[in-house]
Amino acid sequence: MSDLARYQDPLTIQRVLHSARTIAIVGLSKNELRASYFVGYYLKRHGYRVIPVNPRESEILGGKCYASLLDIPEPVDVVNVFRAPDALPGIARDAVAIGAGALWCQFGVINLEGARIAEEGGLTVIMDRCLKVEHARYAGRMHWLGFNTQRITSVRAGLQ
Amino acid sequence: MTGKPEEARAFGFETRQLHAGQRPDPNTGARAVPIFQTTSYVFEDPESAAAYFNLQEYGNTYSRIMNPTVAVFEERVANLEGGAGGVAFASGIAAQAGALFTLLQPGDHVVSSAALYGGSVNQFKHMLRKMSVELTWVDPDNPDAWRAAVRPDTKAFFGETIGNPAGNVLDIETVAAIAHAHDLPLIVDNTFATPYLCRPIEWGADIVIHSATKFIGGHGTSIGGVVVEAGTFNWSNGRFPVIADPSPAYHGLQFHETFGTYGYLMKLRAETLRDLGAAMSPFNAFLFLQGLETLSLRMERHVSNALAVATFLQGHELASNVTYPGLPSSKYRPLTEKYLPLGAGAVFSFDCAGGRAGGQDLIRGVSLWSHLANVGDAKSLIIHPASTTHRQLSDDELRAAGVGPGTVRLSVGTESVEDLIWDLGQGFALVAATAAAGAGAGTEATA
Numbered sequence: 001m002s003d004l005a006r007y008q009d010p011l012t013i014q015r016v017l018h019s020a021r022t023i024a025i026v027g028l029s030k031n032e033l034r035a036s037y038f039v040g041y042y043l044k045r046h047g048y049r050v051i052p053v054n055p056r057e058s059e060i061l062g063g064k065c066y067a068s069l070l071d072i073p074e075p076v077d078v079v080n081v082f083r084a085p086d087a088l089p090g091i092a093r094d095a096v097a098i099g100a101g102a103l104w105c106q107f108g109v110i111n112l113e114g115a116r117i118a119e120e121g122g123l124t125v126i127m128d129r130c131l132k133v134e135h136a137r138y139a140g141r142m143h144w145l146g147f148n149t150q151r152i153t154s155v156r157a158g159l160q
Numbered sequence: 161m162t163g164k165p166e167e168a169r170a171f172g173f174e175t176r177q178l179h180a181g182q183r184p185d186p187n188t189g190a191r192a193v194p195i196f197q198t199t200s201y202v203f204e205d206p207e208s209a210a211a212y213f214n215l216q217e218y219g220n221t222y223s224r225i226m227n228p229t230v231a232v233f234e235e236r237v238a239n240l241e242g243g244a245g246g247v248a249f250a251s252g253i254a255a256q257a258g259a260l261f262t263l264l265q266p267g268d269h270v271v272s273s274a275a276l277y278g279g280s281v282n283q284f285k286h287m288l289r290k291m292s293v294e295l296t297w298v299d300p301d302n303p304d305a306w307r308a309a310v311r312p313d314t315k316a317f318f319g320e321t322i323g324n325p326a327g328n329v330l331d332i333e334t335v336a337a338i339a340h341a342h343d344l345p346l347i348v349d350n351t352f353a354t355p356y357l358c359r360p361i362e363w364g365a366d367i368v369i370h371s372a373t374k375f376i377g378g379h380g381t382s383i384g385g386v387v388v389e390a391g392t393f394n395w396s397n398g399r400f401p402v403i404a405d406p407s408p409a410y411h412g413l414q415f416h417e418t419f420g421t422y423g424y425l426m427k428l429r430a431e432t433l434r435d436l437g438a439a440m441s442p443f444n445a446f447l448f449l450q451g452l453e454t455l456s457l458r459m460e461r462h463v464s465n466a467l468a469v470a471t472f473l474q475g476h477e478l479a480s481n482v483t484y485p486g487l488p489s490s491k492y493r494p495l496t497e498k499y500l501p502l503g504a505g506a507v508f509s510f511d512c513a514g515g516r517a518g519g520q521d522l523i524r525g526v527s528l529w530s531h532l533a534n535v536g537d538a539k540s541l542i543i544h545p546a547s548t549t550h551r552q553l554s555d556d557e558l559r560a561a562g563v564g565p566g567t568v569r570l571s572v573g574t575e576s577v578e579d580l581i582w583d584l585g586q587g588f589a590l591v592a593a594t595a596a597a598g599a600g601a602g603t604e605a606t607a
Contacts (some may be wrong), residue, residue, distance in 0.1 A: 032214075033406075033414065041211070045216075144219070144220055144226060144228060148180075152169070
C-alpha cells in the first residue's frame with residue numbers, strides 16, 4: 001500500500017463521515033466561489049456543525065471564526081484542511097492538542113510529516129480527498145451528475 | 161448515512177457493466193433502472209433551489225442539464241472507462257462538439273488524426289472552422305507528425321482508437337505522452353473498441369468520446385453519445401483560460417480551481433450542455449443501459465466473428481486489401497496486441513474485385529447483411545461507399561479519400577458466423593457471374 005493510499009481507505013472514510021458531528025475547517029474562505037466555501041456550505045446543509053478557522057475573518061457561513069484550532073472552545077470531531085501542504089505539520093500539532101478525532105486533508109494538501117504527527121497523536125488521517133465529494137459519494141447525490149462514485153451495491157438504502 | 165460500509169473491492173468489468181451507476185431505487189425498490197421521463201424537478205425550498213443552481217449541492221433542476229436515468233448511463237460508461245465521470249449527449253457528434261467547445265475558443269488550434277469517421281471530418285472541417293478554430297490533419301501512425309503540428313495556440317490532440325474505416329490503431333500511449341509534453345490533452349474516440357476492448361484513459365488519454373449509437377447500444381434503436389474525462393489533466397496549466405479563469409457564463413466561477421478533479425466535467429455539463437441543448441433523452445439512456453448490460457458478451461462474439469470473416473476474405477480471390485487490424489498480417493499487429501488484446505473490433509473494409517460495379521454487385525448479391533449506413537449493430541451491416549456516402553466522387557477523388565471504387569465496409573454482427581460467410585459467398589458469386597458475362601460481352605472495365 002502506498003503512503004497516500006493508507007490515508008484513502010473507503011471504510012475509514014465512511015466511518016469518519018458517519019461518526020462526525022463537528023467539523024473545523026482550517027482555511028475556510030469567505031469568498032462564495034472558493035472550493036472551501038462550497039465544502040463548508042455543503043457540510044452545513046447536511047447537518048454538520050461547521051466551525052470556521054481563519055485569522056483574517058470574524059464570521060463565515062453564519063459561524064464565529066477562530067484564528068486557530070487552539071481557540072475553539074468546544075470538542076472538534078474532524079479538522080478539515082484547505083491550506084498549503086507545508087502548513088500541515090503545525091495544523092496537525094494543533095489538532096492533536098485539541099483532541100480532535102480526525103485530520104482530513106483536501107485535494108492536494110499532501111504532507112506525510114503532518115500525517116505522521118496526527119497519527120502519533122491518535123487521530124485518523126484522510127489525505128488528498130474532498131470531504132464534500134466523499135460525503136456525496138456515500139450519503140449524497142453525486143450519482144445524479146454522472147460522476148463515477150465507484151459504488152457497486154444491490155442493497156436498498158433509505159429514502160433519497 | 162444508512163446501511164453497512166462498502167468495501168473498496170475492485171469489481172470486474174462484467175460486474176460493473178451490470179451494476180455501476182445504479183443502486184436499487186431508494187423510494188420504490190425497483191431493481192431495473194427507472195425511466196425518469198420528466199422535464200423538471202420540484203425543489204424542497206428556495207434555499208435548496210439556490211444551492212442546486214449555484215452547484216453547491218448535487219441536485220436535479222432540468223433534464224436538459226441532468227436526469228437520473230441519463231445519470232446512470234453516464235456513470236456506468238465513466239466507470240467502465242475508468243474516468244472521473246461522464247456527460248451524455250443526444251448523439252456522438254454532439255458529444256464530440258461538447259467535449260471540444262468546453263476547452264476551445266476562437267483562434268485556437270486542434271491537431272487531429274487524418275483517419276477519422278467522415279462525420280467527424282465534416283464537423284472539424286466546417287463547423288470548427290466557422291468558429292475560427294484551425295485544424296492540422298496528421299498521419300496518426302507518425303509520432304513526429306503529431307509533434308511537429310503543435311503550435312502555441314494548440315489546445316488538443318484528437319484521434320480514434322481504431323480508425324474508421326481504414327482500421328489504423330492509434331498508439332495512444334505515445335501520442336498521449338507527446339500531448340502531455342506540450343501541456344495538451346489527448347481526446348480519443350473509443351467508439352469502435354468500446355471500453356471492453358480498450359480503455360484509452362489507462363494509456364494516458366484525458367478525454368474519451370463515444371457514439372453510444374454503435375456497440376454500446378448494440379441494438380440500433382437509439383442515437384446518443386457520451387464524454388468521459390479522466391479528471392487528472394491540469395486545466396490550470398496556463399493554456400486553458402476558458403476553464404481556469406472566472407467564467408462569465410457562470411457568475412465568475414473558476415471551474416478547475418473550485419471543483420478540481422471534476423472541474424472540466426462540471427463545466428461541460430453546467431455550461432456546454434446547458435447552452436448546446438443536445439441532451440440525451442431518458443428513454444434512450446434506458447435503452448443504452450440495456451445494451452451495456454451485455455457489452456462484454458456481445459463484443460466477444462463481434463471480434464471472433466470479425467476475425468473469421470476477415471480471414472475468409474483474405475483468402476478469397478475476389479477480395480483484397482482487408483483492413484482488419486486483428487489479422488496476423490496487419491501492419492498494426494504490434495499495436496493491436498498492446499491496446500486491443502481481446503480483439504480488434506468488428507468494423508473494417510476490403511476491396512471487391514470489379515471496381516464500382518463489383519462493389520455494387522456484392523451488395524446486390526447478399527441477403528443477410530443489411531445494406532445501410534451505420535456500424536456497431538448486433539446485426540451485420542454492409543455498405544459500398546463509392547455508391548453511397550462517397551457517391552459524388554470520381555474514381556480519382558475516391559482514391560484521394562482513401563476509398564477505392566470497389567471498397568466495401570463491413571460491421572460484423574453477432575449472427576452465426578457460418579451464415580455471414582455463406583452470405584458473402586452469395587455476393588461474390590454474383591460479382592463473378594457479372595464479371596464473366598461482362599468479359600464475354602467485352603464491355604465493363606475493372607478497377
